[in-house]
Amino acid sequence: MPFSINETMGQYSELFMLLAAGTYTVAFVAFAWDLAKSSKMLRAVDLKAAAASGTSAGAASVKVPVGAGVGAGVRAGAATGAADRADSDVSGPAGRAERPTSSVSRAAQGSTTGVGQTADGGMRYGAERRAPARVAVAVTVLGAAIHAAGVITRAIGAGRVPWGNMYEFLSTGAFVAVAVFLVVLIRRDLRFLGTFVIGLAVIMLVAASVAFWTPVGHLVPALQSYWLIIHVSIAVMSSALFTLTFAMSALQLLQSHRQKAVASGGADKLGFLRLVPSALSLENLSYRINAIAFIGWTFTLMFGAIWAEKAWGRFWGWDTKEVWTFVIWVVYAGYLHARATRGWTGTRAAWLSIVGYLCVVFNFTIVNQFFNGLHSYSGL
Amino acid sequence: MSERVNVPKKSPAPGSTPDAAGTASPPGTASPLAAAVSAAKAEAVLPTLGPLGMLRWAWTQLTSMRTALFLLLMLAVAAVPGSLFPQRPANPSIVTQYIKDHPDYGKLLDSLQLYDVYSSAWFSAIYILLFISLIGCVVPRAIAHYKAMRSQPPRTPARLSRLPEYGTLVIPADAGIPASSAITDAAGLLKKRGYRVDVRNHDGARPSLGAERGFLREVGNLVFHSALIGVLISVAAGGLFGYSGQRILVEGDTFVNTLVGYDQFTPGTNFQSSQLQPYSVQLDKFRITFDRESKGKFGQPIDFTADVTTKETPDAPAKKEVLKVNDPLSLGGTSMYLTGNGYAPVVTVRDGSGNVAMQGPVVAKLQGDNYYSSIVIKVPDAKPEQLAFAGFFLPTAFVTEKGVSFSGDPELINPQLSLNSYYGDLGLNDGSPQNVFELDVKKLTPLNARNLDTKGITLAPGASYTLPDGKGSISFDGVKRYVGVDIHHNPGQLFALIFALVAVAGLVTSLYVNRRRVWVRTGTHEDGRTMVEYGLLARGEDHRLAGEAKAIRSLLAGAWALDEDTVSPDDAPPASAPASAAPASASQPAPSRGADNGRADTGAPGAAVAQSSLEHSAADFIQSTAGSPESKKDQ
Numbered sequence A: 001m002p003f004s005i006n007e008t009m010g011q012y013s014e015l016f017m018l019l020a021a022g023t024y025t026v027a028f029v030a031f032a033w034d035l036a037k038s039s040k041m042l043r044a045v046d047l048k049a050a051a052a053s054g055t056s057a058g059a060a061s062v063k064v065p066v067g068a069g070v071g072a073g074v075r076a077g078a079a080t081g082a083a084d085r086a087d088s089d090v091s092g093p094a095g096r097a098e099r100p101t102s103s104v105s106r107a108a109q110g111s112t113t114g115v116g117q118t119a120d121g122g123m124r125y126g127a128e129r130r131a132p133a134r135v136a137v138a139v140t141v142l143g144a145a146i147h148a149a150g151v152i153t154r155a156i157g158a159g160r161v162p163w164g165n166m167y168e169f170l171s172t173g174a175f176v177a178v179a180v181f182l183v184v185l186i187r188r189d190l191r192f193l194g195t196f197v198i199g200l201a202v203i204m205l206v207a208a209s210v211a212f213w214t215p216v217g218h219l220v221p222a223l224q225s226y227w228l229i230i231h232v233s234i235a236v237m238s239s240a241l242f243t244l245t246f247a248m249s250a251l252q253l254l255q256s257h258r259q260k261a262v263a264s265g266g267a268d269k270l271g272f273l274r275l276v277p278s279a280l281s282l283e284n285l286s287y288r289i290n291a292i293a294f295i296g297w298t299f300t301l302m303f304g305a306i307w308a309e310k311a312w313g314r315f316w317g318w319d320t321k322e323v324w325t326f327v328i329w330v331v332y333a334g335y336l337h338a339r340a341t342r343g344w345t346g347t348r349a350a351w352l353s354i355v356g357y358l359c360v361v362f363n364f365t366i367v368n369q370f371f372n373g374l375h376s377y378s379g380l
Numbered sequence B: 001m002s003e004r005v006n007v008p009k010k011s012p013a014p015g016s017t018p019d020a021a022g023t024a025s026p027p028g029t030a031s032p033l034a035a036a037v038s039a040a041k042a043e044a045v046l047p048t049l050g051p052l053g054m055l056r057w058a059w060t061q062l063t064s065m066r067t068a069l070f071l072l073l074m075l076a077v078a079a080v081p082g083s084l085f086p087q088r089p090a091n092p093s094i095v096t097q098y099i100k101d102h103p104d105y106g107k108l109l110d111s112l113q114l115y116d117v118y119s120s121a122w123f124s125a126i127y128i129l130l131f132i133s134l135i136g137c138v139v140p141r142a143i144a145h146y147k148a149m150r151s152q153p154p155r156t157p158a159r160l161s162r163l164p165e166y167g168t169l170v171i172p173a174d175a176g177i178p179a180s181s182a183i184t185d186a187a188g189l190l191k192k193r194g195y196r197v198d199v200r201n202h203d204g205a206r207p208s209l210g211a212e213r214g215f216l217r218e219v220g221n222l223v224f225h226s227a228l229i230g231v232l233i234s235v236a237a238g239g240l241f242g243y244s245g246q247r248i249l250v251e252g253d254t255f256v257n258t259l260v261g262y263d264q265f266t267p268g269t270n271f272q273s274s275q276l277q278p279y280s281v282q283l284d285k286f287r288i289t290f291d292r293e294s295k296g297k298f299g300q301p302i303d304f305t306a307d308v309t310t311k312e313t314p315d316a317p318a319k320k321e322v323l324k325v326n327d328p329l330s331l332g333g334t335s336m337y338l339t340g341n342g343y344a345p346v347v348t349v350r351d352g353s354g355n356v357a358m359q360g361p362v363v364a365k366l367q368g369d370n371y372y373s374s375i376v377i378k379v380p381d382a383k384p385e386q387l388a389f390a391g392f393f394l395p396t397a398f399v400t401e402k403g404v405s406f407s408g409d410p411e412l413i414n415p416q417l418s419l420n421s422y423y424g425d426l427g428l429n430d431g432s433p434q435n436v437f438e439l440d441v442k443k444l445t446p447l448n449a450r451n452l453d454t455k456g457i458t459l460a461p462g463a464s465y466t467l468p469d470g471k472g473s474i475s476f477d478g479v480k481r482y483v484g485v486d487i488h489h490n491p492g493q494l495f496a497l498i499f500a501l502v503a504v505a506g507l508v509t510s511l512y513v514n515r516r517r518v519w520v521r522t523g524t525h526e527d528g529r530t531m532v533e534y535g536l537l538a539r540g541e542d543h544r545l546a547g548e549a550k551a552i553r554s555l556l557a558g559a560w561a562l563d564e565d566t567v568s569p570d571d572a573p574p575a576s577a578p579a580s581a582a583p584a585s586a587s588q589p590a591p592s593r594g595a596d597n598g599r600a601d602t603g604a605p606g607a608a609v610a611q612s613s614l615e616h617s618a619a620d621f622i623q624s625t626a627g628s629p630e631s632k633k634d635q
């Protein structure tokens, strides 16, 4: 019979959640400070270099392709590269494009000055110390630890997995987003995404506490299934990954805009993007993350269908939530196709990745709240 | 368009490749050109195409990647309205209500099939086109891939240095490894690594090998797409051969799986009643646990358990089983789901002549919080006049000061029936079906009602009431629980699941297996050293190609006992590599050259140096090493 609930634990959990939100806010400020400070510093370095070499801004922009050229050059490179490649003997559908391999990053290395420059495409940690960024990551780790305590006490308080209503989806989802971000940080320097990810986590926590607060409680029978554990956890993890790629795709668009502007001699208006890798590097990494997330979403869809079969007697019924899960899946399938379609640039693929994420957000917020369907047990 | 199919036809037969480097143009140079030309031709020629040509052109268009992408995005967009408007298959009555509520555009939406989105002509058109495109795409690719798997790896490009990953190794003269045995060694190593290897010109001056692996990538992709077709067919088959139905069971009732056993039955298009296996399910007891702990949700049900006795066939032994939400029963090829529940007050109605006209539980329909339910009792057997009752059942009756009654708790703490009564012709004899939960009182005469002198009837369990005018009596004997069950048979779903799993396996394979080619060429330097160069190429997305180059390099170096120092191209920047190279060896580590970073106009000084030395040696590493900066340093 259902485990008895523990209100004290629930109260601790809420306290932890608030503390985590506060800690994240500090981290957010530190990340923002890092962006501001580093881009200022880089600009100063650029100016000094420009002054030293006595080149005018216009001449400097000739050198630009160091970084910017990675993006711009690749399209051309892909064309010439295609000639290089011993061509395939496997027929593709008409218009199937070849993407360059992702061993892209190195060209950008060793070249860290120049107007319109971008960060290392490999997204490895560089030698320079960015004190605010280090502080930000440290504070984020602290926040995540508190947040984890909040999630765990919630789980203990309710005697079940902490994702059974909107409050829990938000608070646990925010935790997973931050955790995934931190895990990726171990291998890649994605600190430039910090403001976005942490900002989102703060918003989610605040929304959970203010708009969707729900005391610890039992699950309705429809949710009492191990499929809740499997299906929802995979969905949340995929969504966290989609969150990262959304941010990267948005930055990719900005960066490619900036790279183009700078390459054609324009002013570098988006200076903070110096901290951000080139558009192509962003595209490649977000593709790889999207591929993982897409597999995750495929499982979400499948396990959802299996669960629906168990709970409602049909594995697919075009319930609103099912519709949107399907739409998201198809959009990301479109994204994977877009990258493989000749004539489709990375920019357009990035738009699809963004649209896909907007669908994820829509599915999570609007559909959960305002659409009636069999899934309407979000605790509202 | 079959630019890729053309290639194998053009390339010389395997084995017979006269690997005369320098004269042979790198494979592939012709193909994109040819593709572009043929594409341009196709467009230019269009106006003069005959009907057959038009068809072919249409087919080419339909099966192109671009169309697939377009149709996919269309499918996503087309699925959305189904979540915005009520859908008939889910709930027809809501649709009717919606059309009534929106007289301005409700009908218009209906004519656009927006209440039946997923069976609408336009939605079907999109996915059928998509799947035709899919078939038109998968079949030629499967054939081409089958051929590719059986043909030899492509011939060795003249200039390996132009490949995205390239490196060289030098075996000292005193090692006693001539070019031919070096190539044999390399072939052996690559074979072990899972490559399919073809050695060319083994005993010539410049033996080489071509190797390829990762055919599973394309296989995975083809399996994935084919499995999607399988899922679609399975779903369609389920709709054709399946059936579903509903039944309400009061504690003590038995359901037998025959057509008459159902309250509601929806057969698939190809359903035959002989498909039904006459198993039986008796509801012994239904138990509910209510939440008595959490504040906001006090009284919310947290567990439903139905104890049932089942018999697979009429003669089979009885079996005790438990039916729960999320835990259906499997019987006779069908599944039975617990979908609803409520209270069924047991009543006895006597007619004007004093005979029992009706006795038993009456299913009350949930209306509000805490099992506040409506109830309709029709007594067609009452004589001389038929009787009917309509009202409410409250498991825990409370009355507000204003006289409004409500249910304070879902449990049976203070059960109460409050009814109005009627007599007259129920209209059941003309055979037209009626909703058992609704009573049409237009043709009936009220006996008891709140607004009449007789007032309504209010009964607690055990109580009875005598109707006015000697029309009979009603007694409230007790309360039972009932459950609503859905019974489904879907022969397609197992196949859908299998295909879905296969699809995922294919997807993972196609995203994570890398298709790569490796070429190695060896030659003997004038001074007796054996020069080895190798190049790698990936088909499609492959961010681990550099790692593979490194691994192969260290394998080769290990086999020939070369200095490992030269083996890690990634750790040492290209420009500094020669300095760190062991004196005995002039091997050049492989700087990674993606199509994108191999640009000569890279402004970085380090890269430029690496680049120029690379281009230099790339010109012809094996023949002209004597002149290369590295070997000078060595001498």
Ligand code: HEM
Binding pocket: A092, A093, A096, A333, A336, A337, A340, B063, B064, B065, B066, B068, B072, B130, B131, B133, B134, B135, B137, B138, B220, B221, B224, B225, B228, B506, B507, B510, B511, B540
């Ligand atoms: C039901 C519709 C379709 C869906 C859901 C779908 C989904 C996908 C997905 C998820 C991928 C990426 C994973 C992989 O490489 O295996 C993919 C790749 C691919 N699809 Fe589809 N697809 C559909 C229809 C089509 C059609 C109609 C075509 C042919 C015109 C096609 C051609 C391809 C090709 C060539 C790739 C490989 C791209 C690459 O090389 O990266 N697909 N598809």
